[in-house]
Amino acid sequence: MNRTTAYAANPGLALPGQPAAPAPEACAELPAPVVRDLRDRGGRSPHALLFGPRDLAVITGLPGSGKSTLMRRTVRGLRIDSQDTRDRWDRRMPRSVPYALYRPFVRLSHYAGLRRALRSGEGVVVHDCGTQAWVRAWLAREARRRGGTLHLLLLDVAPGEALAGQRERGRGVSRYAFLRHRTASTRLLRAVTDGALPGGCTSAVLLDRAAADTLRRIAFTG
Template structure:
């Protein structure tokens, strides 16, 4: 079990294909065809794939960079709306660059929410295998960029610097498989059962 204060924004991030969507599906009973966020009690589960499905087939004329931007803006809008409504949010986002994370931190502060990172750390070869299994493979140059940013973020967190998040938790695939729940219960910090590494 992992605990966060009620009303927090938790961003689940990792390399493309690391297993983020699979983890959310298992923990929250998602079936993988959702095109809108899913409420689980007081928690809003927001996967970027939901926004992608929402726009599937709607912008056939648009170049890929524009479609990607529209999907990301939709994803951010859904997160903002949930935070504005006072909901706890667990959201999947594959991007972990500094500007993206600062944007999430700003969004959380704007709505009086704590911002936490949950990092799913999978080796590159397993992440690539995960991409192939799902039928969507990231271009090598794009994946290499994700790898560089990911390595930098993980190194900073392991050195005790989760900024711009209030806290960051790293789990590998084996540890993620043991995770039974993510709880938002008003406690003062991010607590674990001891099996996971945590920086606060």
């Protein structure tokens, strides 16, 4: 594994790509995974993350860690956020109808929107709660099919900060759900820190709150 560190001397950080090739060749010549740890830099970290034109990027972290805020503020191009889908449904539904009743329709709508975005062939940034490993597997397959690569952006935020973020936005998850997210996120963070990226991922970027706040742009080149 190639582990590299980026400093703020770089206004933008370009993530490694995978040359397009027929499926058998691509599987045989995958580049070594790269982990870029931007934590504990005190804000001295890149202002931009740049990906190839056919790449996909997935942002993961605890509920309340700031994934949706980061996406709204920085993504230049297609972004698919389940929170956006829920907000659209919330605006249409009567306040007397509990979210649990229409949650399945929100999820179907979200994944349908993701499928449409992937079919566009453009680079896409996707919100991932960290517990849906099958989504990352789907994205990895799609990235290979289009001749791009899959990149993981992992927000490393303490549980207390994430819970405060939920209170700030006035919407949270149950204690059981949060513990489940926390277990999955801790396992993923430990694996990535050790250089074991999820299947199909070419690179991972570890961000703490300061590094996330420093970012101004997540974009696709070309």
